[in-house]
Amino acid sequence: MPEVKLENLVKVYKEIDKDTGKIRHNAVIDNLDMDINDGEFITLVGESGCGKSTVLRLIAGLDEPTSGNIYIDGKLSNSLSPKDRDIGMVFQSYALFPHMTVEANIGFGLKIKRVPDKEKKEKISRILSGLRLENEAVKMPSMISGGQRQRVAVGRAMATEPDILLMDEPLSNLDARLRSDMRTEFKHLHKDQQNTIIYVTHDQVEAMTLGDRMAIMNKGIIEQFGTSDEIYFHPANIFVAGFIGEPRMNFISGEIINEKGVVYFSSANLKLGLSDLPEKKLAQLNDFNKKKVIMGVRPQDIYLYDHRKVSLFRQNRFKMKIDVILPLGPRKIIVSRLDSPDEVDMNFHVELDNDIICREDELVEFGMDLNYVHFFDFEDKKAIV
Amino acid sequence: MNIYKTDLIKKLGTNLFLIRLFFVKHIFALCLILPGVSYILFFTILICFSLINLSLSDQVNNIGQFTCLANYSAIIMSPEFRESLIRTIAFVSIGIPLQLFAGLVCALIVNREFSGRGIVRSLFLIPIAIPSLVTAIIVSKMLFQFPGGHINDLLMGNYFLPAIISEPVNWYNSQFFSLGLALCAKIWRDMPISMLILLAGLQSVPKDHLEAAKTMGAGSIRTFFYIIVPHPNFIVAISAVLVLRSIEIWKAFLFPYVIAPTYQVLGVLIEYLYHEARDPGQTSALAVILMALILIAKVLIGFITGRVERYLIKV
Numbered sequence: 119m120p121e122v123k124l125e126n127l128v129k130v131y132k133e134i135d136k137d138t139g140k141i142r143h144n145a146v147i148d149n150l151d152m153d154i155n156d157g158e159f160i161t162l163v164g165e166s167g168c169g170k171s172t173v174l175r176l177i178a179g180l181d182e183p184t185s186g187n188i189y190i191d192g193k194l195s196n197s198l199s200p201k202d203r204d205i206g207m208v209f210q211s212y213a214l215f216p217h218m219t220v221e222a223n224i225g226f227g228l229k230i231k232r233v234p235d236k237e238k239k240e241k242i243s244r245i246l247s248g249l250r251l252e253n254e255a256v257k258m259p260s261m262i263s264g265g266q267r268q269r270v271a272v273g274r275a276m277a278t279e280p281d282i283l284l285m286d287e288p289l290s291n292l293d294a295r296l297r298s299d300m301r302t303e304f305k306h307l308h309k310d311q312q313n314t315i316i317y318v319t320h321d322q323v324e325a326m327t328l329g330d331r332m333a334i335m336n337k338g339i340i341e342q343f344g345t346s347d348e349i350y351f352h353p354a355n356i357f358v359a360g361f362i363g364e365p366r367m368n369f370i371s372g373e374i375i376n377e378k379g380v381v382y383f384s385s386a387n388l389k390l391g392l393s394d395l396p397e398k399k400l401a402q403l404n405d406f407n408k409k410k411v412i413m414g415v416r417p418q419d420i421y422l423y424d425h426r427k428v429s430l431f432r433q434n435r436f437k438m439k440i441d442v443i444l445p446l447g448p449r450k451i452i453v454s455r456l457d458s459p460d461e462v463d464m465n466f467h468v469e470l471d472n473d474i475i476c477r478e479d480e481l482v483e484f485g486m487d488l489n490y491v492h493f494f495d496f497e498d499k500k501a502i503v
Numbered sequence: 504m505n506i507y508k509t510d511l512i513k514k515l516g517t518n519l520f521l522i523r524l525f526f527v528k529h530i531f532a533l534c535l536i537l538p539g540v541s542y543i544l545f546f547t548i549l550i551c552f553s554l555i556n557l558s559l560s561d562q563v564n565n566i567g568q569f570t571c572l573a574n575y576s577a578i579i580m581s582p583e584f585r586e587s588l589i590r591t592i593a594f595v596s597i598g599i600p601l602q603l604f605a606g607l608v609c610a611l612i613v614n615r616e617f618s619g620r621g622i623v624r625s626l627f628l629i630p631i632a633i634p635s636l637v638t639a640i641i642v643s644k645m646l647f648q649f650p651g652g653h654i655n656d657l658l659m660g661n662y663f664l665p666a667i668i669s670e671p672v673n674w675y676n677s678q679f680f681s682l683g684l685a686l687c688a689k690i691w692r693d694m695p696i697s698m699l700i701l702l703a704g705l706q707s708v709p710k711d712h713l714e715a716a717k718t719m720g721a722g723s724i725r726t727f728f729y730i731i732v733p734h735p736n737f738i739v740a741i742s743a744v745l746v747l748r749s750i751e752i753w754k755a756f757l758f759p760y761v762i763a764p765t766y767q768v769l770g771v772l773i774e775y776l777y778h779e780a781r782d783p784g785q786t787s788a789l790a791v792i793l794m795a796l797i798l799i800a801k802v803l804i805g806f807i808t809g810r811v812e813r814y815l816i817k818v
Contacts, residue, residue, distance in 0.1 A: 180714050200717040207718040213711035215816075217733050222818045226729070227719035229818070242818070278720065 121314045122154040122177060122282065127186035129172055146172045148338035150186070159308050159315045161329030163322055163361075169338040170318045171210075174284050177316060179203050191281065201230075203282075206275030210287040212267050214259040220270050221246070221255045227278040245273045265296045276311070285317045289324065301327055322362050326350070334358050351490075356462070356499040359414050359492060365451055365469065367414045369462040371496060374406045383413055383493075386458035388436035394488050402502055403493060410496035417451065417467040419490040422474055423483035435485040438466065440478055448472055551794075554787045562784035574788035583772060584789070590678075591753065591769045594686060595800065598752040602690050603744055606697025613698070614705045631695045639761035642688045647762075649673040681763035689758040693751060697744045704740025705731065733815040738808065745804045753797050769793050 129147040134140070146169045154160050162170040175181045176188060179200035188196055190203055206227070214223050222229075224245055228238045246252050249269040254262050259270065268288060275283055289297045301324060308315055319325050325332045326346040333343040334357070341361075342354040353359035359367045372385025374392075381400060383390040390413075392400065403411075423435050444451040452468040468484060476482055493502040526533065558575070561568045578584050613624045630638070646653050650671040660666025675681045708731055716726045731737050756770035767775060769789065777786040 178718055180717065199722070200714075201720040201722060205718055207715065209711050209715060211709075211711050213709070213715040215712060215715075215730060215734075217735050217738075217812075218816050219818070222816055225818045226716070226721075229729075230716075230720045230725060238818070274715075274719070284718075 121156040121158075121191060122152075122316070123187075123189040123192075124150055124152040124173070124177075125187040125189070126151065127173075127176065127188065128184045129169070129176060129181065130184040146338055147176070147183075150338070150340060152333065152340065152343065154314060154316065157312045157314055159317065159328060159330045161317045161319060161325040161332040162335055163319055163325035163332055164335035165361075166320060168335045170320075170335045171286055173335075174207075174286050174316060174318050177282070178205055178207050178284050204278075204280050205282045205284055206278060206280035207284040208271045208275045208286065208288045210290060212259075212271040212288075212291075214267055214270055214274070216259055219256050219258060220251060220262065223259065223270055224273045224277050226274065231278060241277060245277055249273045264292055265300070268292060268296075268300065272307075276307075279313075281313060283313055283315045285315065287319055288317075290320070297324075304328055322364070326362070334361055336361075352501070353414075353492065354501055356412060356414070356494050359494070359501075360462070363416055363418075365417050365467040366463070367416050367492070368420075368466050369412050369414050369494075370456065370466075371410060371412045371458070371461060374403055374409060374411055374493075376404060376407045383411070385413075386456075388438075390434050390436065392434075392488065394434070406493075406495070406502065411502065412462070412494040412496055412499070414492040414494060415486055416490065417469040420468045420484050420486045422470060422476065423485040434488055435483055437481055437483050439481050440476060441465075443476070443478055445472065450474075452476065554790055557783060558785075558787035558791050560784060563782055570784070574784045575792070578785055578788050578792065583767065583775075587767045587769050587772045590682060590766060594682065594755065594759075594768055595749060595752050598686050598690065598755075599745060599749050599804075601686070602693060602697055602748045602752070603741070605690055605694045606701050606744060609694060609698040610701035610705055613702055627698055628695045630692045633692070635692055635757050636761070638688055638692050639685075639758050642684060643762045647674045647684060649675060675763065675765065678763075678766045682759065682766050682768075685755075685758040685762040688762060689752070689755055692758075693748065697748060700740050700744050700747075701737075704737040707736040708734045729815055733812045738812060742805070742808055745808065746801055749800050749804060750797055753800065754793060769796075 127147055127150040128145065131144045131146055132141050133144050135142045148169075150169075150173065152173075162173060164170045172181065176183050177190075179195070179198055182197055187194055190198075195203060215226065218226065221242055225238055225242045228241060233241070242255075243252075246255055249272065251266060251269060251273065254266055254270075259267055262270070268291070271288065272285075275285075289300050292300065304315075304317075305328060317324075317328060319328075326349075329346065331343065331345050332349060334341045334349065336357050342349055342358045349358060349362055353362065353367075356369065360369070370385050370388070372383055375382045375384050381392045381395075381403060383392055392403065395403070438454040440452050441455050442453050444453065448471070449469055450472050452470060454466040454468070456464050456466050470476075494500060495502055559569060559571060561570045561573070609627050613620060613627065647655075649655065650673075652671075652674075654674075655671040656662060657664060658667045659669070659671065674684065712730055712734065713726055716730045721729065732741070754770050755768060756774065759766070759768045760771050760774065764771070770793075773786055773789050773793070776782055776789060
């Protein structure tokens with residue numbers, strides 16, 4: 119049975135239009151469905167303002183949905199107060215109570231639940247030692263470091279052993295090093311406790327590494343919900359394809375042309391033979407004969423032509439001039455310019471090993487592996503194969 | 504010996520130089536604090552000093568003669584003082600919590616988001632817009648007059664409600680009632696100030712903290728007592744209200760004077776000693792005693808709030 123189930127969820131905020139002075143209805147969440155299983159680690163990722171934090175607040179009960187239903191543990195809990203939901207929440211600002219010691223902060227939920235003193239003390243000390251905060255027990259939150267505050271916030275949310283742990287961008291105030299440490303710690307925590315975690319972030323690396331499944335949100339709807347592999351290798355639409363992956367996927371718009379049984383992808387920049395594609399994919403693409411499509415290929419799936427076997431890339435190679443090179447230690451990113459006007463992004467990125475020799479302003483021949491090329495419908499931006 | 508002397512002079516010289524340097528360097532800052540310093544000097548320190556001076560001297564027979572604590576002992580031995588001290592302590596110990604409570608209730612009402620909040624807030628501010636004397640006269644001469652007065656009329660069934668009593672009540676016969684009336688009028692009049700201070704305190708508690716408490720299982724009552732009340736941003740407001748209001752109530756004069764003149768509190772007794780008994784020495788002695796009482800009360804309030812806070816935030 120799903121632990122959390124969201125059904126046709128809508129949240130509309132009233133706001134006053136600055137120009138007309140009238141009240142405007144702004145749908146932050148627009149008809150959202152989601153099933154979250156017991157014990158799953160779910161990440162919600164999207165750009166700021168996409169409604170991901172609002173989803174979390176609705177699950178926590180801090181806001182009430184305008185319409186739609188929220189089921190927690192099979193129970194309809196639309197207007198259930200947060201205290202009756204058995205949740206723990208970690209806030210982006212941590213929201214540690216500044217007037218209480220670390221110990222009292224962690225014990226607050228237990229104090230509210232009227233846990234007997236002895237048990238409370240035991241639980242607090244167990245959490246403190248689990249989070250390596252024993253020496254900070256009687257300090258005030260203002261006296262400890264950012265990373266420690268973050269751990270206190272997590273410990274405080276876990277103290278009452280809630281069924282569902284909600285985290286709202288908990289790592290966004292930490293520096294990069296600490297963030298990667300904490301990621302590992304969260305993973306451990308989930309492995310030990312096996313509770314349901316719903317984790318909101320704007321960082322795709324966090325979302326991919328942490329979540330059992332991740333949901334990509336955009337403008338109040340979920341664009342795709344699946345494991346990180348599913349999302350990375352089979353993006354459902356252009357938004358997801360462009361959102362996940364660094365540097366972002368290259369998009370080239372063009373047409374599918376079937377010339378005497380040989381299928382080509384043709385655009386202003388390159389012409390690509392597709393006959394090496396598997397039968398099934400090819401058949402689907404054939405439906406788009408003489409129609410506009412967008413081809414997407416990740417920078418990691420493109421190679422310099424010379425470095426691969428010639429036979430593999432008979433038809434799918436193309437020439438491009440290198441514009442600039444961005445070295446990244448073991449890898450380097452080559453940026454070229456696409457010259458047709460109707461592209462999504464004029465920059466074309468290729469990621470290569472650093473030992474491959476190439477120079478700026480040089481005309482080189484690239485090849486790509488057709489197994490990793492994505493095609494999207496130009497009209498509704500959805501994936502074709 | 505000589506060497507020491509020159510050394511000392513040298514040292515003094517450098518010190519004087521450093522002091523001069525300090526003044527030159529901070530001339531602007533010193534100019535800025537000058538008005539404040541001179542205000543405190545002339546209006547507080549000098550006045551206190553002359554007050555104490557006055558209270559230690561005879562002002563009736565041999566004017567200006569130093570009498571040590573004779574004025575104080577005369578005051579403390581007098582039955583009027585003891586009576587009015589007891590009244591004032593009762594006045595204060597009921598008045599302060601009531602004042603805090605009234606301000607808090609109004610602040611909590613205005614702090615909620617509802618349509619027409621601005622209007623309600625303005626309505627709550629009306630009491631300070633009416634001069635205290637007018638308020639006191641409305642209460643004593645219009646509402647609670649004997650034998651007329653609106654409240655008597657209301658209770659006797661002259662208005663819309665059925666009669667509850669047959670004879671008009673003389674409110675000013677009872678010490679409890681007339682002082683209670685004075686206290687209520689004072690609290691009504693001072694409520695907006697407490698409300699505004701507490702409202703500022705309430706709004707400076709971050710929303711995150713309240714929401715965090717909610718997700719940890721606290722309802723609104725326990726959120727209020729465990730999070731809002733001991734929150735550093737709010738406890739400042741509470742202490743401000745307690746201290747300011749306690750000073751006000753200790754030295755309450757106008758409302759008891761107009762509404763309950765027969766039952767003197769300390770503030771009224773001062774007036775009586777000065778105008779009726781014509782003894783500036785005893786008057787100033789009483790004023791010094793009142794000042795000391797206010798200081799003691801302030802320390803006591805600090806101690807109690809500290810205790811309550813510590814109780815609320817313990818693990």
